[in-house]
Amino acid sequence: MRGSEVDERDSAWERDDARYRIYVFEGAGNAVKTFDLEDATVEEALETADGLAGRGERLWSLALVENDTRGLRGLIWLSGMDYNDPPGSAREWRRRRQMQDRYLAARHRLGEPVVLPDGQRLIRVFPEWVRGWPLWENFSDEYHLAGPDLGLTPELSASLYEWNEAWQTRGVDDPEPEGWYERGLELVAQLRDELDGVAEVRPEFLRD
Known part of the structure; x- marks a missing residue:
């Protein structure tokens, strides 16, 4: 993580119509279901993601849905990532860690074996x-x-x-x-x- 002080006047535009995509992964094979949220704050999106995943009983991630300059849809990951994509960098490993740690913490809290979905x-x-x-x-x-x-x-x-x-x-x-x-x-x-x-x-x- 890096931080630096900036001039708040350096932005040329702003929006408040964010669209979020929630990924929820199920079972040993990590079958995925996705849900889009509109007219929601990031706090509401995070709370909804946690609820859809059973308060940590399933792996989940959250992304911001955006279109690039070509009009093609893409994702900006906010929490976690696509769990079915093997991590290839330190940053992606940290995102995988986010998902795994909250999942294992939930299993520990419930008194279940502390193992990943594939056992x-x-x-x-x-x-x-x-x-x-x-x-x-x-x-x-x-x-x-x-x-x-x-x-x-x-x-x-x-x-x-x-x-x-x-x-x-x-x-x-x-x-x-x-x-x-x-x-x-x-x-x-x-x-x-x-x-x-x-x-x-x-x-x-x-x-x-």
């Missing part, structure tokens, strides 16, 4: 200033996981531990170790292979 766990990967592995699982009893907790091979478990230790050895304001970022991407790919069908792996150290 898989969600394992987050990011370094932290704690000893151990860079593996985390929201709303679980453990939260901070070790490689053996997931049944990883000793080789991958050790590599993940070493990757997090490399982060620990630097000073708080020091740059990351050379090759550390690329090594993290390699380890995420290996982790996905070993947890295939068991968990989705969400990298949370990606650069924009």
